Amino acid sequence: MMTTTATELTALLAGAPVGVVGLGLMGGSLSLDLRRQHIHVRGWVHRASTAERALARGLVDEAGTDPALLQGCGLVVLALPLDQLVSPSAELLAAIPAAAVSVDLGSVKEPVLAALGPSLPRFVPCHPMAGTALAGVEAGQPDLFKGRPWVITPGAAVDAGALATARALGTALGGELVQCDASDHDRAVALISHLPVLVAAALLQTASIAEPDSVSALAKALASSGFADTSRVGGGNPELGTLMAQYNREALMAALDTYERQLARLRGLVDQQQWPALQTQLRDCQQLRPQFL
Amino acid sequence: MMTTTATELTALLAGAPVGVVGLGLMGGSLSLDLRRQHIHVRGWVHRASTAERALARGLVDEAGTDPALLQGCGLVVLALPLDQLVSPSAELLAAIPAAAVSVDLGSVKEPVLAALGPSLPRFVPCHPMAGTALAGVEAGQPDLFKGRPWVITPGAAVDAGALATARALGTALGGELVQCDASDHDRAVALISHLPVLVAAALLQTASIAEPDSVSALAKALASSGFADTSRVGGGNPELGTLMAQYNREALMAALDTYERQLARLRGLVDQQQWPALQTQLRDCQQLRPQFL
Numbered sequence: 001m002m003t004t005t006a007t008e009l010t011a012l013l014a015g016a017p018v019g020v021v022g023l024g025l026m027g028g029s030l031s032l033d034l035r036r037q038h039i040h041v042r043g044w045v046h047r048a049s050t051a052e053r054a055l056a057r058g059l060v061d062e063a064g065t066d067p068a069l070l071q072g073c074g075l076v077v078l079a080l081p082l083d084q085l086v087s088p089s090a091e092l093l094a095a096i097p098a099a100a101v102s103v104d105l106g107s108v109k110e111p112v113l114a115a116l117g118p119s120l121p122r123f124v125p126c127h128p129m130a131g132t133a134l135a136g137v138e139a140g141q142p143d144l145f146k147g148r149p150w151v152i153t154p155g156a157a158v159d160a161g162a163l164a165t166a167r168a169l170g171t172a173l174g175g176e177l178v179q180c181d182a183s184d185h186d187r188a189v190a191l192i193s194h195l196p197v198l199v200a201a202a203l204l205q206t207a208s209i210a211e212p213d214s215v216s217a218l219a220k221a222l223a224s225s226g227f228a229d230t231s232r233v234g235g236g237n238p239e240l241g242t243l244m245a246q247y248n249r250e251a252l253m254a255a256l257d258t259y260e261r262q263l264a265r266l267r268g269l270v271d272q273q274q275w276p277a278l279q280t281q282l283r284d285c286q287q288l289r290p291q292f293l
Numbered sequence: 294m295m296t297t298t299a300t301e302l303t304a305l306l307a308g309a310p311v312g313v314v315g316l317g318l319m320g321g322s323l324s325l326d327l328r329r330q331h332i333h334v335r336g337w338v339h340r341a342s343t344a345e346r347a348l349a350r351g352l353v354d355e356a357g358t359d360p361a362l363l364q365g366c367g368l369v370v371l372a373l374p375l376d377q378l379v380s381p382s383a384e385l386l387a388a389i390p391a392a393a394v395s396v397d398l399g400s401v402k403e404p405v406l407a408a409l410g411p412s413l414p415r416f417v418p419c420h421p422m423a424g425t426a427l428a429g430v431e432a433g434q435p436d437l438f439k440g441r442p443w444v445i446t447p448g449a450a451v452d453a454g455a456l457a458t459a460r461a462l463g464t465a466l467g468g469e470l471v472q473c474d475a476s477d478h479d480r481a482v483a484l485i486s487h488l489p490v491l492v493a494a495a496l497l498q499t500a501s502i503a504e505p506d507s508v509s510a511l512a513k514a515l516a517s518s519g520f521a522d523t524s525r526v527g528g529g530n531p532e533l534g535t536l537m538a539q540y541n542r543e544a545l546m547a548a549l550d551t552y553e554r555q556l557a558r559l560r561g562l563v564d565q566q567q568w569p570a571l572q573t574q575l576r577d578c579q580q581l582r583p584q585f586l
Contacts, residue, residue: 129517149515180511188511191500196523198563201578202556203492206548207484208581209555218473218481222442223585224422229522230489235582238575245563245571255499256560260553262502263495267549270491270538278538282531285494288501289528292516 009168010039012161016074017042019100021092023054023063025132026105027079028140031059033173036142042069044095045137053137067095075165078104078116082243085112093119101165107189107240108247109153109182117155124158124166125182127151127189128175135237143174150175153182189244190251192292193233195259197241198252200234203227302461303332305454309367310335312393314385316347316356318425319398320372321433324352326466329435335362337388338430346430360388368458371397371409375536378405386412394458400482401540402446402475410448417451417459418475420444420482421468428530436467443468446475482537483544485585486526488552490534491545493527500524 017040020027031041035058043060044067045051051063062069070076076096078085084092085106096102103126106112113125130148132139150170154163170177207227210216245252269278310333313320324334328351336353337360338344344356355362363369369389371378377385378399389395396419399405409416423441425432443463447456463470500520503509538545562571 129515148517151515178511178514180507184505184508184511187503187508188515191503191508191512192516192520195499196496196519197575198556198559199492199496200523201575202552202559203489204578204581204585205555205574206488206552207585209551210480210484210548212477214473215477215480215484218471218477219484220584221471222422222444222481223485224441226489226526227485227585229525230493231582231585232522233519234575234578236575236579238572238579241575242568242572246566246568249563249566252563253560255503256556256563258502259495259499260556260560262498263491263549263553263556266491266495267546267553270542270545270549273539273542275535275539279531279535281498282490282494282527282529282534285497285527286529286531288497289524291513292497292500292520292524 009165009172010037012165012168013039013074016072017061019044019070019073019076020060020079021045021070021076022079023050023059023137023140024079025135025139025144026128027077028054028057028059028137029142029144030077030079030105030173032140032142033145035059035061037172042073044069050137057137057140059137059140067091070095070100071097073097073100075169076100076102077169078102080104080106082106082108082112082247086115086247088116088119096120101162103166103169107193107244109151109185111247113153113155113182117157121157122159122162123155124162125153125155126166126170127153127185128170128173130175133236145170146174148175149178151178151180151185153180153185155182186248187251187254190248190255194244194248194252195255196233197236197244198234198256199259200231201241202234204231204234302458302465303330305458305461306332306367309365310354312337312363312366312369313353313372314338314363314369315372316343316352316430316433317372318428318432318437319421320370321347321350321352321430322435322437323370323372323398323466325433325435326438328352328354330465335366337362343430350430350433352430352433360384363388363393364390366390366393368462369393369395370462371395373397373399375399375401375405375540379408379540381409381412389413394455396459396462400486400537402444402478404540406446406448406475410450414450415452415455416448417455418446418448419459419463420446420478421463421466423468426529438463439467441468442471444471444473444478446473446478448475479541480544480547483541483548487537487541487545488548489526490529490537491527491549492552493524494534495527496520497524497527
């Protein structure tokens with residue numbers, strides 16, 4: 001299986017190296033997996049110390065701070081934070097070879113496609129839905145993308161070869177390909193990923209500011225797995241949470257609208273003591289949840 | 294350790310058996326653990342078939358549908374659903390020996406204390422914060438309460454012997470004793486247990502009714518561990534969720550008030566694009582969460 005998929009990407013690359021811009025969790029993990037498949041990987045990073053660590057960890061074959069590293073690459077992977085994808089530097093755009101296929105790995109797709117598509121005709125937006133709590137050059141790990149959705153949201157004008165390369169990359173990393181519209185993707189992740197961050201954050205705040213202090217202290221002492229699970233993503237990386245809200249603001253606001261309406265409905269049932277109706281709603285939820293697992 | 298704690302409860306019981314009313318997850322698990330400590334356990338249940346299964350599973354030493362089973366018991370454990378605790382049957386109240394210490398295991402304490410305290414002077418409300426997704430006579434399992442909070446919310450007038458017995462029971466089961474005011478308990482569990490059910494239920498509903506259908510289908514396909522965790526308690530037992538809302542309504546409504554206010558604040562930051570302020574809020578949440586673990 002691994003041999004077949006690696007061959008597909010290898011065939012499309014026709015011996016050209018892969019350039020990876022940024023060697024944090026996503027870029028580092030991707031590089032490790034490609035190298036294991038005997039694909040030559042060059043990492044372009046901001047700091048010389050990062051390049052040294054990346055080489056010492058064996059993440060890449062070559063690494064450095066010189067944009068010339070990308071010359072001759074058949075595929076360039078932009079493993080950068082969302083803000084650097086949505087407002088790409090002139091240096092970055094100039095460094096990507098005109099003939100290269102390029103992909104990003106950002107968690108919001110429409111603004112990235114809008115920002116990079118016009119400058120990079122062979123750009124294919126990708127969103128591998130994988131991660132850990134770690135970040136930085138030490139975070140990369142093998143098989144991060146294995147069995148996880150590899151979402152591709154190509155623009156209408158992209159060529160078939162570029163699309164095939166982005167798909168072959170996902171397959172080579174063991175991802176499960178999902179191809180969809182960028183706008184649909186952004187609205188879906190607003191619901192399943194960005195909205196939950198705010199829902200969980202508000203829960204943490206609510207439990208923390210309870211009065212008197214004895215209640216808040218007791219809440220902390222008694223909280224168990226239910227609260228831990230419901231609040232987990234609210235305690236995640238604040239920079240990432242903010243970037244996702246910033247670059248998916250419209251879809252997130254729509255999701256918040258619907259959420260506030262649904263919660264108000266449930267609250268109304270409690271307020272008006274409509275217990276059979278509340279039980280019906282909770283039974284519906286019990287049946288809904290497996291559809292998301 | 295087990296020997297010491299068992300001895301404390303055994304000493305207080307002075308050879309009298311323990312009566313357990315209801316042999317579902319809580320009552321069955323408790324009975325199993327007490328029997329392992331050579332305490333004689335009698336189970337009073339509603340149906341003869343339940344008594345048979347309880348005996349076949351070895352949950353109790355004696356079981357049946359006759360309230361006379363409770364005669365001579367030094368401790369009676371009311372392992373019943375909340376509604377049967379808050380509106381106890383005359384038969385139940387009559388069956389509990391006047392000299393016996395009695396405890397319940399319900400997840401809301403103030404209304405249970407108010408309902409049972411006047412009739413049962415030796416009643417001590419308890420809330421072991423443990424559970425599984427299972428219910429019924431097949432659900433009982435050893436060590437369910439081990440390492441979990443065993444909350445005790447005694448009324449002002451209860452005698453020291455009754456309180457000592459309720460504490461010794463928690464210790465014998467390996468629970469971690471927490472003694473507090475019934476009202477504080479109810480407000481704390483509204484925040485960490487009952488509010489999360491509605492928060493998670495509204496999230497499930499929001500992701501399910503998204504339009505167009507392609508977005509909702511994509512949300513289901515792409516949802517991963519973050520959504521699964523945030524939504525988990527919203528997909529739980531609907532009867533239990535409704536009972537908790539019903540019998541802890543005032544505290545839950547107060548928690549919902551605060552929650553809606555906090556969420557509206559976060560939403561306002563997104564709406565007004567106040568990204569540094571949002572990041573500060575999310576950083577605070579990141580630091581808050583470990584206090585609940």
